[in-house]
Amino acid sequence: MHSKLIMTLAACALLIPTVSCAEEVEVPRADVVNVRGPISMIQAGGGNIGVFSGEDGVFMIDSSYEKNSAAVKAALKSIHDGPVKILMNTHWHQDHTGGNAHINEMGAKLIAHKNVKKRLETGQRIEAFDRLIEPAEEAALPEETYLEANEIILNGQTVKIIPAPYAHTDGDSYVYWPDLNVVQTGDLFFNGRWPFIDYSSGGDIYGVIAATDQILMLVDDETKIIPGHGPLASKADLEEYNQVLRNVADRVSTAKSKEQSLNEFMATSPLAEYEEEWGGGFLPTYKFIRIIWDGVTLDMSEEEDF
Numbered sequence: 001m002h003s004k005l006i007m008t009l010a011a012c013a014l015l016i017p018t019v020s021c022a023e024e025v026e027v028p029r030a031d032v033v034n035v036r037g038p039i040s041m042i043q044a045g046g047g048n049i050g051v052f053s054g055e056d057g058v059f060m061i062d063s064s065y066e067k068n069s070a071a072v073k074a075a076l077k078s079i080h081d082g083p084v085k086i087l088m089n090t091h092w093h094q095d096h097t098g099g100n101a102h103i104n105e106m107g108a109k110l111i112a113h114k115n116v117k118k119r120l121e122t123g124q125r126i127e128a129f130d131r132l133i134e135p136a137e138e139a140a141l142p143e144e145t146y147l148e149a150n151e152i153i154l155n156g157q158t159v160k161i162i163p164a165p166y167a168h169t170d171g172d173s174y175v176y177w178p179d180l181n182v183v184q185t186g187d188l189f190f191n192g193r194w195p196f197i198d199y200s201s202g203g204d205i206y207g208v209i210a211a212t213d214q215i216l217m218l219v220d221d222e223t224k225i226i227p228g229h230g231p232l233a234s235k236a237d238l239e240e241y242n243q244v245l246r247n248v249a250d251r252v253s254t255a256k257s258k259e260q261s262l263n264e265f266m267a268t269s270p271l272a273e274y275e276e277e278w279g280g281g282f283l284p285t286y287k288f289i290r291i292i293w294d295g296v297t298l299d300m301s302e303e304e305d306f
C-alpha cells in the first residue's frame with residue numbers, strides 16, 4: 001500500500017534497542033501530489049487531503065486518521081510553511097477528521113456542515129462495520145458550521161464550499177475552485193473502487209448519484225478531481241463511476257422487483273464485468289451490494305430523475 005512504509009527494524013534496533021530486530025513496524029507516510037498550481041493532495045492512508053496554499057496561508061480539506069497526524073504535518077510543511085488558516089471536513093468519518101485536533105492546535109479554524117459536528121459530538125455506530133465511534137474531543141469539533149453553500153476568497157482565489165448531504169453521509173460537502181478548475185469531492189467519489197455508503201449516518205446511493213451528477217455539471221475535460229479515496233481523477237473517471245453506480249442500482253432494483261434475495265442475486269454474478277476494476281478496494285463486491293441492498297428502491301422506471 002502506498003500509505004505505509006514497511007520498515008524492518010534491522011537497522012532501527014540500533015536506535016531503539018528495546019524493540020526486537022525481527023519485527024516489522026508500519027511507519028505512517030504521507031505522499032504529496034501536486035494537483036494544479038497552489039493546490040496539492042496529501043495521501044496518508046486515510047481519506048485524501050486537499051491543501052490550497054498561498055500568501056494568506058493554507059486552506060486544508062480533511063485531516064486523515066489521528067495516527068497519521070505527524071506524517072500529515074510534515075507533508076504540509078513541505079508544501080507551505082505558512083499557518084493553516086482553515087480546516088474544512090467533507091464529512092465526519094474518522095479517516096477524514098481524525099487529525100482535526102492536531103490541526104486545530106496549529107491555530108486553524110475548523111469548519112464543516114452542521115451534521116458533521118452533530119455526529120462527531122455524539123459519537124456514532126457505523127452499522128455496516130458494526131463499529132462504535134466514541135464522541136470526538138472538543139478540539140476536534142467544527143467551530144463554524146453551515147447548511148448552505150458558501151464562498152471564501154483566499155489567496156486571491158474563489159473557493160466554493162457546496163453541501164451535498166444525504167449521499168455518502170448526511171453531512172457531505174465538496175469544494176470547487178472555479179478559476180483553478182479543481183474539485184475535491186470527499187467520499188462522494190471513490191476513484192476506481194466500490195464506495196462505502198454510510199446508511200447509518202444518513203447516506204443513500206441515490207444521493208451519491210445525484211451529488212456526482214451535480215459535480216459533473218461543473219467540470220470539463222481539463223478539471224482535476226481530488227476523490228475521497230484513490231488517485232487524482234478526471235471528468236471521465238467521475239462519469240464512469242456515476243454510470244457504474246446507476247447500473248448497479250438498476251440491477252439491484254430489477255432483482256428486487258423479481259423478488260430475488262441478496263444471495264440469489266449474487267449467485268448470478270450480476271456485476272462480474274466490474275469485479276476486476278471496482279472490487280479490489282477495501283469493499284469486496286458482495287459487501288458493497290449488501291450495504292446498498294436495503295436502500296435500493298423497487299421500481300425506478302417511473303422516476304425521471306433521482
Ligand SMILES: [Zn+2]
Nearest residue numbers: 091093168187
Ligand atoms: Zn467516508
